Amino acid sequence: MKILVCADGSKRNKNSLEFAALVAKAVNADVTVLHVVENGVDESEEIFSEAVKIIEKKGVEKIKTRKLKGRADVQILKHAQRNKYDLVIVGSHGVQYLRAFLFGDVAVRIIEHIKTPILVIRDKRPKIRKILFCTGGSSFAENAVRFGSNIAQTAGVKATILHVIPELPAMYRGFGMGESLSEFLECNTPECIALKRAAKILEEEGIETEVKLSHGLPSEEILVEAEGNNYDLIVLGSHGMSSPSRFLLGDVACRVVKYSKTPCLLVK
Structure with a gap:
């Protein structure tokens, strides 16, 4: 490399x-x-x-x-x-x-x-021990997982895959917002398929992997998870988590990079 x-x-x-x-x-x-x-x-x-x-x-x-x-x-x-x-x-x-x-x-x-x-x-990290992978149901997210898995596998670290179900408008609330991880994994949506695919990629590399599901604003949930659990690296696809066509300053990945104290790896 x-x-x-x-x-x-x-x-x-x-x-x-x-x-x-x-x-x-x-x-x-x-x-x-x-x-x-x-x-x-x-x-x-x-x-x-x-x-x-x-x-x-x-x-x-x-x-x-x-x-x-x-x-x-x-x-x-x-x-x-x-x-x-x-x-x-x-x-x-x-x-x-x-x-x-x-x-x-x-x-x-x-x-x-x-x-x-x-x-x-941004901030100092003395070691690479825990990596947070964020999926978004796109090929960009899978590219990010594959690239990040190289670091995780060779560094011998623990990995967590986080998928965030975005907040819905008030008229649609109640649909999927209380969904548990086990219920979500039974679905056949692109997001569910991407999450299971990411877990398979990491597990095939022999990486100890945990899967988490959260509800809310994706950027906020990622930041809360990263800070609350002291990750050493966040891995994101730079497209696909919010805008399918281009990386805008309002996109999830950019907001995470801007406000995160944890190092962020952006992969197309």
Whole structure:
């Protein structure tokens, strides 16, 4: 696996570097540390030295560095696409271009066009022990489960699959809102099929898996589950959980990424 790690030199970027190293070590990946010089003083050598030191400390051996110049979000996208990385890792804090990358107009363009899974990291996580997989009844969700299973299997972690039944308008309440997990699993809906398929994928990889069902607003339920049970990674399909055609700022996955303290892996 080839992983691209974006380094900006900020204090908070250390969190993303350390977690990136955990992932890279788990899957025996080759790591490229990328720094984009937008303007001002070129501090790439210092940034690379610190980044390599952090990643090597976690036992990762194959590390390269790459410096580019220009607008950071554009350069990240171009470099990721040209070099066919399997995963791009960014921090949600740090310099302003990463904020724009995630939540501005630039983010919409990047996430619409990039095919590479993206791991977004905010707070520090010392280990990868528990992964939360979120299903949405689409091929995008299955892609996310398959990709995330590689990390879960090699890291030897526990997995939880969460499916959220969205709130219904008042006139329809009572339909399915009190449904238990066992009742839901007896259905033949696309959502039920996707949930059972996700469980099968993980179990076939030998991953200890728990299935959960929740009712409410999907983004809120995911955040509550993640924070309440101290997960180390959330895995989401970046399409299909809310909008079938494009990733909008109002979509479930984006709201989870924006507000979650837990690292989030978005997979198309």
